[in-house]
Every structure is written in structure tokens, then in C-alpha cells.
Amino acid sequence: MGFPTDILSPHRLVQQPYIASWFPSQTSLPSDDLNKVVSHDAETQTLRLEATILEPTLPPVNRLPDELLSAIFSFEPDVLLSSGDVFQKRSLPRRTLVCGKKIDPILLGQVCKQWRNVTLTTPLLWTSFFVLCNLKTQTVELLKIWLERSADLPLNIKFLESLCDLKIDEDLSNPPKNPVTPQIMELLTTHAHRWKTIDFEFSLQISPLLLNLPQDSFKILESVKLRSRRATNVRFDGLPPLIKAWDLFHVSPSFHIAEYEMEYVHDRLRDIPWSRLTSVDVTISMDELFQILPECKNLVELRYTDPLARYVIYDLPQKEEPPESLINIVLPSLRHLSMTVSSPPDEALQNLTLPMLESVYIRQNNIWIKQPDPQAFTDLLMRSHCTLKQFSYHALGGPAAEEVLTELLGSPSMSFVGDLVVDVQVTDKFADWLMTGLGQTALPRLETFTLVRSSMEPGTLSKMITSLKEGHEAFRFFSAQYWNLYEEDKTRFSDLREEGLVIKD
Numbered sequence: 001m002g003f004p005t006d007i008l009s010p011h012r013l014v015q016q017p018y019i020a021s022w023f024p025s026q027t028s029l030p031s032d033d034l035n036k037v038v039s040h041d042a043e044t045q046t047l048r049l050e051a052t053i054l055e056p057t058l059p060p061v062n063r064l065p066d067e068l069l070s071a072i073f074s075f076e077p078d079v080l081l082s083s084g085d086v087f088q089k090r091s092l093p094r095r096t097l098v099c100g101k102k103i104d105p106i107l108l109g110q111v112c113k114q115w116r117n118v119t120l121t122t123p124l125l126w127t128s129f130f131v132l133c134n135l136k137t138q139t140v141e142l143l144k145i146w147l148e149r150s151a152d153l154p155l156n157i158k159f160l161e162s163l164c165d166l167k168i169d170e171d172l173s174n175p176p177k178n179p180v181t182p183q184i185m186e187l188l189t190t191h192a193h194r195w196k197t198i199d200f201e202f203s204l205q206i207s208p209l210l211l212n213l214p215q216d217s218f219k220i221l222e223s224v225k226l227r228s229r230r231a232t233n234v235r236f237d238g239l240p241p242l243i244k245a246w247d248l249f250h251v252s253p254s255f256h257i258a259e260y261e262m263e264y265v266h267d268r269l270r271d272i273p274w275s276r277l278t279s280v281d282v283t284i285s286m287d288e289l290f291q292i293l294p295e296c297k298n299l300v301e302l303r304y305t306d307p308l309a310r311y312v313i314y315d316l317p318q319k320e321e322p323p324e325s326l327i328n329i330v331l332p333s334l335r336h337l338s339m340t341v342s343s344p345p346d347e348a349l350q351n352l353t354l355p356m357l358e359s360v361y362i363r364q365n366n367i368w369i370k371q372p373d374p375q376a377f378t379d380l381l382m383r384s385h386c387t388l389k390q391f392s393y394h395a396l397g398g399p400a401a402e403e404v405l406t407e408l409l410g411s412p413s414m415s416f417v418g419d420l421v422v423d424v425q426v427t428d429k430f431a432d433w434l435m436t437g438l439g440q441t442a443l444p445r446l447e448t449f450t451l452v453r454s455s456m457e458p459g460t461l462s463k464m465i466t467s468l469k470e471g472h473e474a475f476r477f478f479s480a481q482y483w484n485l486y487e488e489d490k491t492r493f494s495d496l497r498e499e500g501l502v503i504k505d
Contacts (some may be wrong), residue, residue, distance in 0.1 A: 013402035047164055052443055067116065071121040073103055097129035097142050102129040103387065106147075113375040123151035133184050134162040140183050147191055154196035154220055157188065161203045178203065189217075197223035197257075204229055206241045215251055224249045225281070239267060246272075256298075262307055276334075290326045301336040308342040309365055326351045335359065344372030349380045357381070359390035363423075367397030367404070374407035381413035388416055394423035394452075402430055410438045418445050418474065425454035430454055431464040440471055447474045462492035469501055479504040 098104040105125040119125055126149040131139060161181055185207040192213055198221070200210075206228050208262035213221055226249075242264045250273055250289060258272075259281035265272065266284060274280075274292050279301035282289070287323075289304055296302075330353040337354065338344050338361040345362070364372060381388055393408065395401035401424045408414065408431075420443065424430075433439040449468065454461055461483060468475050478501065483489075485505075493503050 016018060016374040021498060052248035052500075062112075066114070066121070069118045069425065070124075073105075073108060073118065074122060074124045090248065096125035097131060097139075097146050104367065120149065121321075123149060123153050126150040126252045127153045128156040130158040130160070131184055131188075132160050132162060133178060133181050134164055135178070135180060140180065140187070143187050147187060150194075152194065155191060155194045156197045157195065158199040159184070159188070160201050163203045165379070181207060189213055192217040197221075199225040200307050201225075201227040202229065209392055211241055211244050211248075213248060213256075215248065218249065218252040218255075220254050221249060221252035222254045223279075224255070227261060232265055235406050239263060243306055259303075279303075281305075283310060286345075287326070290351070292327065293329045297332065299334050301338075302331075302334060303338040304340070306339075306341040306343070309340050309363075328353070330355075332356065337361070339363070343365060344376075346373050346376040349376040352380060352384075353385045354380070355386055357384055357386040357388060359392075359419075360388060361392040361394075363394040365396055367401050370407050371397075371400050372404060374404055374411070378411040378413050379410070387416065390419040391417045392421035392423075394421075398425060399429075402426055406430060406433050406439070409442050414442070415444055418447040419444055420446060420448070421450040421452070425453045425455055426451065427454075428456050428460050431460045434464055442465075444472065445474055446472050448477040448479075449475070450479045450481075451483070452481045454480060456483070458484075459488040459492070461486075462489040462496070463503075465496065465503075466492065469496065471500075475501075477502045478502075 008231060015473070045071065048207075095103050096106045098106070103125065105122075107287040109119040115338050116485050124148050129143075129146050131143060133139065150211070160171065161178055165446060181202075186209055195218060200206075206226075224246075226242075226245060228245075242261060246260075246264065246268075249258075255273075256276050257279040259278060260283075263281040265282055266288070269284075269292060272292075274295040277296060281303040283305040285307065326347055328351050334354055335356050335357070335358045336356045337357060339348070340363040344364065344367050360377075362377075391414065392409075393405060395404065405422065405424050405426070409420075434442070446468065449465075451461075456464075461480065465478050468478075480503075483505070490505075493505060497503055
């Protein structure tokens with residue numbers, strides 16, 4: 001006769017007090033002793049059950065398999081830490097090649113043994129790094145670690161050469177050299193076949209180790225940002241090295257993203273493979289830009305800077321010919337347009353048609369000297385039949401800039417904008433416009449509003465944001481960077497946060 005399978009269950013014992021009848025009749029134990037044995041076993045099982053219930057369990061994150069942890073660590077590192085620099089707040093010395101809000105595999109590996117094993121067996125975590133080339137030799141050792149742990153995967157490299165702590169002559173007649181640069185560049189160039197994106201900024205001259213690479217060194221190189229000098233007070237005489245470097249990069253079959261220096265573009269305007277580019281950052285004159293744009297049919301992103309907005313006029317290469325009249329150009333694939341100008345870009349905007357345009361960044365210095373015509377920009381949007389979703393406007397010019405801003409935002413062609421960044425010194429006049437009349441119906445799809453500068457009176461800023469929240473169903477995020485911290489506004493912002501609006505101030 002077998003025992004019931006749940007004979008020692010506390011629930012079973014309560015329900016069945018006469019468990020002695022379940023044992024074979026030929027048992028030699030008296031029934032009282034048998035009941036004592038079973039009772040003791042039941043108490044033991046009850047204690048074990050209670051211990052199991054009270055025993056602390058592993059946190060859910062520690063129950064994730066290594067494969068899932070690896071995927072999480074590798075997924076969009078910029079997004080994962082967008083809510084705060086969690087891994088940057090530490091008092092220990094920084095020993096890493098990670099900057100900003102990116103996931104730091106060194107710190108991940110210090111959490112626990114499992115996480116360390118995951119980081120060491122996930123080469124993708126080690127493929128993007130920033131090398132600050134200063135006199136700290138530990139950078140060389142860290143770079144060796146990153147290169148080794150990234151296995152054979154493509155690399156995304158940012159390199160910045162620093163001359164800090166070096167003795168520099170006032171006239172820079174004998175420019176100093178960073179002794180660590182050759183060590184860093186030797187390590188990097190050994191893995192040139194793995195370069196996918198590079199952002200190199202040298203202090204005075206391009207490293208010979210880079211220039212002496214074979215012609216076919218780059219197999220998968222897609223994106224190049226190259227600046228041959230950071231010391232802008234040094235006379236530029238590095239065009240031959242620039243030409244040699246770009247000749248190497250242009251050979252890469254995957255090359256399609258570039259940021260060029262002004263002197264190189266000015267001298268080699270017709271030698272650059274414009275038709276291959278999907279993204280380009282250039283500093284040239286407006287007439288030179290319109291010379292090359294007809295070849296840029298594959299452009300998705302254009303970042304243009306007027307040289308006069310960055311340099312003084314006597315530092316610029318001079319042209320003998322007068323500027324040519326701009327021609328009408330259609331860029332069928334362009335989605336992102338950025339323009340930094342010293343004078344209104346009206347003529348350029350009037351001659352462009354951009355049917356796929358989604359985001360625009362405009363920065364104009366000295367707007368009080370010559371005010372732009374907002375109609376030129378709104379006509380571009382109407383003519384292109386595009387859906388503008390992001391708009392960023394930066395202008396220095398007091399009341400004139402504020403007036404231009406309201407005219408731009410009030411256009412019906414801006415009705416699809418969901419992300420707005422304003423870097424204009426706005427006053428109560430702008431708030432009044434936004435809370436009354438045409439301003440109330442402007443930007444009906446607005447979700448995110450970033451205000452860089454405000455000089456409004458106490459309570460006006462919070463009233464404006466309250467009006468936006470009540471009149472714009474999609475509005476959910478507001479950020480203010482430089483504003484007068486009035487108590488009235490701070491109190492109202494606290495109430496808005498409780499109502500669900502995300503405010504960063």
C-alpha cells in the first residue's frame with residue numbers, strides 16, 4: 001500500500017487528522033508514536049514552506065539571460081541615459097573612452113559579475129569611443145583595451161588632439177607637438193580597415209601616419225569629419241595634407257557623409273564627389289553652394305555655414321569674380337536643412353524647392369543690421385508642399401528678431417511643427433502674441449517647446465506655458481534654459497508638473 005503523495009502537506013494534515021489509518025496495519029509503532037512522528041514531519045515541512053516564502057528572491061534584472069542583457073546594453077545608448085547622466089555622477093577618477101550620456105562598458109562591468117561577463121563578451125559595446133589625446137599616457141592603454149574588446153566589428157571614432165600642458169611660443173613660430181599623438185594614431189591606423197565613422201580634429205597638422213596609409217585602406221568607411229587645425233591663430237598652410245587625406249577617404253566604396261574645411265572646399269570645389277553624398281557640412285560662400293547643389297541629388301542633410309558668420313573677412317579666401325545669380329534648384333531627398341548665416345538667406349530660400357523637408361535650423365547673426373523677410377521661408381514651405389516637423393530658430397537682434405519669429409510661427413505652413421526650439425530673447429510681447437489672436441491657433445501640433453532665452457515679467461512665462469497646455473492637446477514637454485527664476489513662475493511650474501506636463505528648467 002503506497003502513501004498519498006501529499007501526506008506531508010500542511011493543508012492535507014488539517015483536512016485529514018486520522019493519518020495513522022494510511023499506514024500499513026502491520027506497522028510495529030503504536031498509533032500515538034506514529035502520530036507524533038507524522039506531526040513532527042508536518043511541522044518541519046511547514047517551517048520549510050515559510051522559509052521558502054520569506055527567502056529573498058533575485059531582482060528581475062538579475063534573472064535576465066545574458067543575451068537579453070547584451071541587447072539592452074547595445075540598444076541606442078544615447079536614448080537609454082537621456083533622462084540624466086546616471087553613470088557620469090561619480091567621484092572616482094575617470095578611466096574610460098566614453099563621453100556624454102553614452103553607455104560606459106567599464107562602469108557596467110563594475111555592477112556585478114554577470115554584467116562584467118556580459119560586457120566582456122559583447123564587442124558592440126566597445127566599438128564607439130572618444131580619444132582625448134593629451135599628455136595622459138593612460139589613454140593609450142585604454143585604447144588598446146577598447147580595440148581588443150571590439151573584436152573585428154566596425155569602429156566609430158572621435159579623436160581630439162590637445163595641446164594643453166604643452167609649452168607654446170607666443171608667435172607659434174615653432175609649434176609644439178603632442179608626444180602621445182603618434183602612439184594613438186599608430187594604434188588607430190592599424191585598424192583603419194575597420195573605420196566606419198571618424199571625427200578627427202588635429203591641433204596644428206594632420207598626422208603623417210594617417211597620410212601615409214595605402215590608397216585602399218578604407219573598406220567600410222562611411223562618414224568623415226576632418227579638421228586639420230584647432231589653433232585658428234596659426235596661418236593655414238596645410239592644403240596639400242588635406243588634399244592627400246581626402247583623396248584617401250573618397251576612395252572608400254561606402255563613403256557618403258562628410259564635413260569639409262573651408263579652405264579645402266574653396267580650392268577643390270569640382271573634385272569632391274558631391275553626387276555620392278547624403279549628408280554634408282560645408283563652409284563656403286552662397287554662390288559656391290549653389291554651384292555644387294545641382295550635383296547633390298542624393299542629399300538628405302545639408303549643414304551650411306556662411307564664412308562671414310564664423311570668420312573675419314580678411315581671414316577668408318578671396319574671389320576675383322563677382323557672385324553669380326542663384327539658380328532654381330530642387331533637392332528631392334533633402335530632409336534636414338541647417339543654415340548659419342551673417343545676412344538674411346532670403347535669396348537662397350527663394351531658389352530652393354525641398355519636397356521632403358522635415359526639419360530646419362536657421363541661425364542669423366546681427367539681425368538688427370539687415371532683417372530677413374519671413375515670407376521667403378514660408379514661401380519655400382508652400383512651394384515645396386513639405387511637412388515641416390522640427391523648427392529651430394536662433395537670432396540675435398532684440399525686438400527685430402522677436403518680430404520675425406512671430407511672423408514665422410504664425411504661418412499656416414508651420415502647422416505640422418511638433419518640435420520647436422527658440423533662441424531669441426523673447427519678452428512679454430511674444431507671450432501676449434502666443435496667448436491671443438493668431439498666436440492661439442499657431443502650431444496646433446506642438447509637442448515639445450525649448451525656449452533658450454526669456455526676459456519676461458514675473459508670472460508671464462508660466463501663464464504662456466499654461467495657455468499652450470490648455471490650447472494644444474499634444475503639448476507635453478517644455479524646457480527653459482536662461483530665464484528669470486521668479487517664484488510665481490516656479491510655483492505654477494510645480495502645479496503643471498503635477499498635471500502631467502514635463503518641464504525642464
